[in-house]
Amino acid sequence: MKIGIIGTGIVGRTLAAKLSLDGNDVLIGTRNVNETMAKGEPDGMGNPPFKEWQKQNQKVKLGTFAEAAKFGELILLATFGDVTKNAIDLAGKENFKNKVVVDTTNPLDFSKGVPPGFTATLGNSLGEQIQNYLPDSKVVKAFNSIGAHIMVNPKREEGDPDFFIAGNYDAAKKQISEIVTKWGWESVTDLGDISQAFWLEALAMIWINYGFKYNSWSQAFKLLKK
16 A cells, blocks of 8 residues: 655654555655655654655655645655644645544643643644545544654554544544554543544643653553453
8 A cells, every 4th residue: 555654753764664564655755865865863852854864764765745646545644743734735635635644743842841721622622623624535644642753563562452533434543443453552542533532642741841840752552341
């Protein structure tokens, strides 16, 4: 399958590497290819520059947002939440039409430092905003409340976490569920339609606040069911 990823940060890279390893053709998109390849220093999170990462993942191609969106039969949004709509505009809304779009983003405000503020309101989550912005796409909210390394390697010695998902289209959610099940996720919890994205984004705030308070990013959630 051809997969386009919007965003070259740690989430985009991690998902790109795993999806490529699975045998998919992956094109990861950036705002400016030359600027991305010219960077020689680690980013603010200490991750190596993209050109160093790509040496280890040579099958993953790099292009513009528009090239990635046009290329992908499946598209993943992996930008900062506050720039997601702008990234979609740069990618060209027409390139998302009739495609499954996975929203991994969170509505965060870093203007006052960390931990960030939460900008979503009930009925107006970022997932809902993206679905409304892309009415001809099948938006699936997923991957937003776990660390990148756990997304593709969920087996933890503390126990198996749950993979949470929401969206209006059952077939789209099934497609993503099948992908992550192959990665080792044993429990995929479908919370319902895209309105439930608000609660997934709120859940992410627990993960984020805990992470900043304890400088720990290996936590994950498990829904205990009887």
